[in-house]
Amino acid sequence: MAKAEVIKIILQNIVGPKPKATLEPVEELKQTLSKYFSLPTLPVNSGRSAIYLILKAAGIGEGDEVLIQAYTCNSVPNPIIWTGAKPIYADINLDTLNVDVDDLKRKISSKTRAIILQHTLGRPGPIEEVMEIAKQMGLLLIEDCAHCFGAGYKGQKLGTFGDASILSFARGKVVSSISGGAVIVKNKKLLGKIELLVDALPPTPKSHLFKDFLNFFTWRGILRRVYFNPFAYQLIQALDKQNFFNPLYSSKELKGLKPSWHPAKLHPIFVKVALSELPKLEKQNSRRGEIAEKYYQKIKNRKFRLLPKHKGIYLRVVSFYEDPDKFFKKARRHKLWFGNWYNAPVFPKETYLKEMGYTLGSCPQAEAAASQTINLPNYPDMTDEQIDFAVDFINKYDEL
Ligand SMILES: Cc1ncc(COP(=O)(O)O)c(C=O)c1O
Numbered sequence: 122m123a124k125a126e127v128i129k130i131i132l133q134n135i136v137g138p139k140p141k142a143t144l145e146p147v148e149e150l151k152q153t154l155s156k157y158f159s160l161p162t163l164p165v166n167s168g169r170s171a172i173y174l175i176l177k178a179a180g181i182g183e184g185d186e187v188l189i190q191a192y193t194c195n196s197v198p199n200p201i202i203w204t205g206a207k208p209i210y211a212d213i214n215l216d217t218l219n220v221d222v223d224d225l226k227r228k229i230s231s232k233t234r235a236i237i238l239q240h241t242l243g244r245p246g247p248i249e250e251v252m253e254i255a256k257q258m259g260l261l262l263i264e265d266c267a268h269c270f271g272a273g274y275k276g277q278k279l280g281t282f283g284d285a286s287i288l289s290f291a292r293g294k295v296v297s298s299i300s301g302g303a304v305i306v307k308n309k310k311l312l313g314k315i316e317l318l319v320d321a322l323p324p325t326p327k328s329h330l331f332k333d334f335l336n337f338f339t340w341r342g343i344l345r346r347v348y349f350n351p352f353a354y355q356l357i358q359a360l361d362k363q364n365f366f367n368p369l370y371s372s373k374e375l376k377g378l379k380p381s382w383h384p385a386k387l388h389p390i391f392v393k394v395a396l397s398e399l400p401k402l403e404k405q406n407s408r409r410g411e412i413a414e415k416y417y418q419k420i421k422n423r424k425f426r427l428l429p430k431h432k433g434i435y436l437r438v439v440s441f442y443e444d445p446d447k448f449f450k451k452a453r454r455h456k457l458w459f460g461n462w463y464n465a466p467v468f469p470k471e472t473y474l475k476e477m478g479y480t481l482g483s484c485p486q487a488e489a490a491a492s493q494t495i496n497l498p499n500y501p502d503m504t505d506e507q508i509d510f511a512v513d514f515i516n517k518y519d520e521l
Contacts, residue, residue: 168289168302170384173200178314191487212484235261240269243434272433284308298395377476441493460496
């Protein structure tokens with residue numbers, strides 16, 4: 122989203138005359154999303170809050186287990202832990218970075234109550250197989266659509282298969298309102314309970330909002346320029362380490378603890394940012410697809426293995442490379458910055474695996490993928506020259 126648009130929205134809401142609206146903004150967002158998915162869709166302040174609320178509504182807690190895949194971020198196991206339940210990790214398929222169905226089956230126990238199916242980085246997960254397992258075993262199926270807003274499978278939108286699904290509008294996601302998320306509810310038995318929980322949510326604390334805005338103006342506003350300016354990147358990294366911005370994953374969450382601002386209502390300003398971003402969804406997803414296609418056509422260096430193509434959306438384009446840390450260092454020297462989602466079985470690397478209930482060695486494929494993951498830049502507003510710059514770097518990598 123353009124910085125100017127966000128400034129306008131903030132000014133309109135804080136200091137300027139309020140634009141006349143026929144609907145409360147959050148009601149408008151709710152209606153827009155519900156129409157898009159043809160299912161009731163309730164905005165909340167984050168994807169992790171959305172997971173938490175679904176689990177709570179389903180009565181999942183102490184003594185229960187919830188199956189998730191490794192090669193994920195701590196925002197998935199955390200809301201499970203916050204309910205008192207235990208996350209159980211299944212390994213992944215190395216060609217898709219999605220869950221390995223056989224391992225998922227092996228991990229089912231008498232305590233399993235739900236499966237969270239992650240559509241990793243925009244690639245549809247094995248939805249038919251997992252739906253069948255959930256049906257046979259009487260498990261709740263939650264689709265994690267944090268990465269795949271706008272993608273479909275066999276003509277049906279992802280997010281409309283499971284009993285309930287979650288969206289994330291955090292920074293770096295398909296649609297970003299700086300912070301935000303939503304619950305999509307298909308299972309009618311859950312709807313009333315989730316509505317009650319969402320209605321009772323407190324507002325997001327103001328101090329938190331301020332830091333979120335700071336974040337936007339640095340990460341979203343400067344990030345693209347930073348690609349070609351390693352000094353600015355270093356400065357932002359240093360400020361981030363000092364907790365100057367709201368980190369995506371707070372220090373509490375690295376240890377499985379629940380911060381006070383999750384769950385909460387989505388702030389009206391973020392609602393408006395989301396509303397102004399939504400109309401761009403399809404155009405931006407198709408541009409991401411075009412960028413991915415260019416990488417597939419142009420990258421010739423065999424040391425970089427791109428995953429097989431897919432029919433979802435390309436939130437990130439992943440390449441495997443044997444030594445990502447060396448690669449990132451060299452890239453920065455050449456004024457390029459590549460992403461690292463997910464360079465740990467439970468991202469980010471600083472996450473305490475023990476507190477996440479993850480045992481090292483338990484999901485070898487996920488660990489292998491994490492140790493080789495590089496994200497190629499694919500922001501929708503990247504220019505073709507910038508794409509070529511990244512491609513050239515990879516193709517000439519060994520000579521540089
Ligand atoms: C796979 C996945 N699920 C859920 C979430 C949670 O989203 P949020 O950051 O909005 O809480 C994330 C966040 O990065 C994610 O990557």
